[in-house]
Amino acid sequence: MTEQANVNGTAESGRVALVTGGNRGIGRAIAEDLIAAGYRVAVTSRSGEGGPEGALTVAADVTDAASIDAAFSQIEAELGTVEVVVANAGVTKDTLLLRMSEEDFTDVIDTNLTGAFRVIKRASKGMLKARFGRVVLISSVVGLYGSPGQINYSSSKAGLVGMARSLTRELGGRGITANVVAPGFIETEMTAVLPEATQKQYLETIPAGRFGRVDEIAKTVRWLASDDAAYVSGAVIPVDGGLGMGH
Template structure:
């Protein structure tokens, strides 16, 4: 990754950057010297050194206000890491339309809202990095996650369409697909379930949030300026790039 002095004028916004993978990504950019902002639903809880703004990705007006706050502090967003998401896991026959639509609205439409708002400044600057946080589930599938997998798979088509629309304007759009990453959410799973997942991972270990943060920071760097429309799995071989 490029050094801090080269990136000190660039602004990063990480949605859902107050915990888990999003927080680790924000901290990685802070270490590298970027101006970093994160969104959270409460407007609190972001890492030290980051500007934390209140935003709900299901609310366009809320997002617009958050972006305006970031722009007032740092200038336009040059790097967007669209990470905010929820789960409503349930087997298909028991999944309600509300369970499905809530996940789609946050994990897919919410990212569309975030990207659309961010590209306004990127187009003016003729520079932008759009990084969408998907999941191995979006490519590999998972029982009980029809809604989540659908949303995460949709991000692939989104990134590739954005690449074809905006690639000539200095804007890249890529997808990072994490596998089983050690977070508070995964730690709460029963031990037997964790063992079952582990047995399917060729690397023989679960991932760490740093694995995702390092990949995202590289995609945002000048070293990855000719990569767009790509799906990068960070899953220890679980999905085999599907």
């Protein structure tokens, strides 16, 4: 594969990157940006379909370790060892605490937090052998800032911070970095369907006065995956227009 310039103008060497939940929204934008930068990209979706052009799309359910192992085996056979992992797959089951069932809580934790653990654990085998790896966990501003009706989701996203920092202390000496990107309100299908009054209410809380774009998340992830960020690990980078600053 021909090397292409990354976000800072240096060349990447066709490294293999995996984006979970890369078939839509932020995950898809991240995958497309990595493809444009010269990475060999695989994405997971539950159906094994719907990934962006130029990506290897594999079926995987992050709540099933056997499914993840099979996906990695396919990626390794077709592309090589996964060197960059972007743990993006996630779900929401929003409701107020007194209405939230235990299943609502555990399902979100199992996908968003334990799912990331399963993916990273499987990826770490190849990274340790290669003595190189980039782990990027897609969290959320609500993981730091909090949000009513999202105790399950915010807990899962806050947990990713501890995961990245523990990974850094455990594997940092092996050339492996682990960082967190915490998006704020981003223009996606989910925000597009919000009532106009709700969108206005959200916008009033964002110092930048606008929703973010998926490409702004993607470019941040691409930088963290690059050699330019080799000495950045255990960091939480908010991409939220200032919404959660100080948290």
